[in-house]
Amino acid sequence: MAGPETLLSVRDLRVTFETHQGSVEAVAGVTFDMEPGETLALVGESGSGKSVTSLAILGLIPNPPGVVSSDGILWGGRDLTRLREVELRRIRGNEISMIFQDPMTSLNPLLTVGQQLAEVLEIHRGMGRREARQLCVAGLGDVGIPHPEARFDAYPHELSGGMRQRVMIAMALLCRPKLLFADEPTTALDVTIQAQILELMKALQASHGTAILLITHDLGIVAGMADRVHVMYAGRLVETAPTPPLFEQPAHPYTEGLLASVPTLTGTPGAMLRTITGQPPDLAELPPGCAFEPRCAWRIDRCALERPALAPVGDRARRRSSCFFSEDVVSGATAAGEKA
Numbered sequence: 593m594a595g596p597e598t599l600l601s602v603r604d605l606r607v608t609f610e611t612h613q614g615s616v617e618a619v620a621g622v623t624f625d626m627e628p629g630e631t632l633a634l635v636g637e638s639g640s641g642k643s644v645t646s647l648a649i650l651g652l653i654p655n656p657p658g659v660v661s662s663d664g665i666l667w668g669g670r671d672l673t674r675l676r677e678v679e680l681r682r683i684r685g686n687e688i689s690m691i692f693q694d695p696m697t698s699l700n701p702l703l704t705v706g707q708q709l710a711e712v713l714e715i716h717r718g719m720g721r722r723e724a725r726q727l728c729v730a731g732l733g734d735v736g737i738p739h740p741e742a743r744f745d746a747y748p749h750e751l752s753g754g755m756r757q758r759v760m761i762a763m764a765l766l767c768r769p770k771l772l773f774a775d776e777p778t779t780a781l782d783v784t785i786q787a788q789i790l791e792l793m794k795a796l797q798a799s800h801g802t803a804i805l806l807i808t809h810d811l812g813i814v815a816g817m818a819d820r821v822h823v824m825y826a827g828r829l830v831e832t833a834p835t836p837p838l839f840e841q842p843a844h845p846y847t848e849g850l851l852a853s854v855p856t857l858t859g860t861p862g863a864m865l866r867t868i869t870g871q872p873p874d875l876a877e878l879p880p881g882c883a884f885e886p887r888c889a890w891r892i893d894r895c896a897l898e899r900p901a902l903a904p905v906g907d908r909a910r911r912r913s914s915c916f917f918s919e920d921v922v923s924g925a926t927a928a929g930e931k932a
Contacts, residue, residue: 599803600626600771601847603663607641607648607827610657613876615881616878618644620827626771631804633818633835634852635811637872641827642807643693650690651680684714689769691761691777698760699748705732705759706744712766731762736788747898754781761789775807790817795854811854815839821823823847826873826883829902841922843905843913845888847922882915889927890917 607619619641624633634642647653648660651672654747665672667688688855692698702706709728713719719727725744732740735758739911748756757779762771773791778786790813797803806817814821814835821838823831824848831844843845843846870887879885885895894916904915915921 595625597664598625599628601664601666602672603665604664605645605665606660607644608651608659608661611876612660612824614662616875618827618875621646621828622824622827623833624829625820626803626805628770629803629815630819631797631806633806633808633821634824634925635808635814636823636824637809639872639875641823642824643775644827645824646690646775646805646807647916649771650684651669651675651677653738661817664831685764685769686767687769688771688773689764689767690773691764692774693775693779699756701748703747704744705748705751707762708845709744709759709766712763716767719787719857729765731766732759733899734765735759735762736760736812738784747904754785757781758785761792765792765796768796769802771803771805772796773805773807777806785884786813788821793817811839811850824849826875826878826884828914830915831913832902833913835906837911841924843911843918843922844915844919845890845921846884849887870875890915890921 602625605622606617609616609618611761622641622645624632629919634645636642644653647663649672653660660673662673667683670830699705704727706728709731710721710724712723714721715870726840729740729744729837737743737755737758743755747855748759752758758781761777772793778789781789793804794817797804804817807813807821808814820832820837821832822829823844825846827874831838831842831847835841838847839851842851846868852866853868869888872881873879873886879896881894881898882888882891882900887907888895898913902912902918905911905913905918917927
């Protein structure tokens with residue numbers, strides 16, 4: 593249950609898209625809370641529902657073709673699902689901000705970088721053009737853009753992909769939001785700039801208490817940034833846990849597979865990387881049981897017929913997993929399929 597200090601509370605979030613194949617449920621019953629100043633990571637393969645979850649919370653799923661339902665998305669005592677669009681716009685970009693995954697489609701090619709940055713401060717903070725320019729130039733410098741005064745007057749096509757990504761990050765941080773949605777925030781950035789951006793996000797947390805919902809498939813970033821991790825598969829949460837125990841002893845076979853597929857510096861030279869066999873399921877034709885069952889070494893007949901609930905692992909209330917064998921996975925037992 594959400595506590596008095598809960599910043600964001602999401603209950604039974606569902607997103608359905610109408611397609612030529614029929615109704616497809618891209619997010620199915622996602623529930624979680626976020627506390628002030630924490631970093632929560634949503635991880636999983638492409639198509640698992642991570643980005644759709646964040647867009648649904650912000651009211652950015654177009655209808656049609658998408659239909660969003662929930663038992664409530666509470667923010668500061670307000671249910672975001674009941675607010676008018678004009679009220680949501682006051683929250684988006686100001687109290688809750690988002691770093692989008694694709695900067696080229698997120699920036700308007702007809703406006704300069706500076707016009708798009710300044711608009712955020714003019715709308716949400718009522719700033720004049722001169723004051724907004726000063727803060728925007730400083731923001732571009734904060735994210736490592738060289739010669740920020742010149743870049744302020746540039747158009748998006750005049751910047752590299754990595755520089756456009758940094759512009760999007762600067763835009764998201766301008767109003768010092770209480771909650772930042774970061775959808776693959778370091779995509780297209782080199783390792784040095786990645787580290788710089790992650791340090792900038794940590795500094796924002798330290799100085800302003802900003803909470804971060806980190807959406808990524810990069811488990812290295814998760815290990816260094818996140819307080820808690822939610823693992824998604826086929827639109828559902830399959831494991832939730834604080835970061836250290838999840839990395840040390842995963843409780844779901846899918847999480848175990850994700851972690852095992854990460855390259856290490858201590859591996860045997862010439863050894864093949866471990867992979868998760870098979871492919872993610874077609875959301876239009878999900879099986880009645882566990883969606884991960886066709887790829888799982890732990891599977892038994894029951895798994896194909898019955899979907900396990902997201903339940904506590906042992907007596908650890910902050911750790912949950914949707915697998916009939918969660919306790920065995922945590923203990924390090926060998927799956928029947930691996931024994932064979």
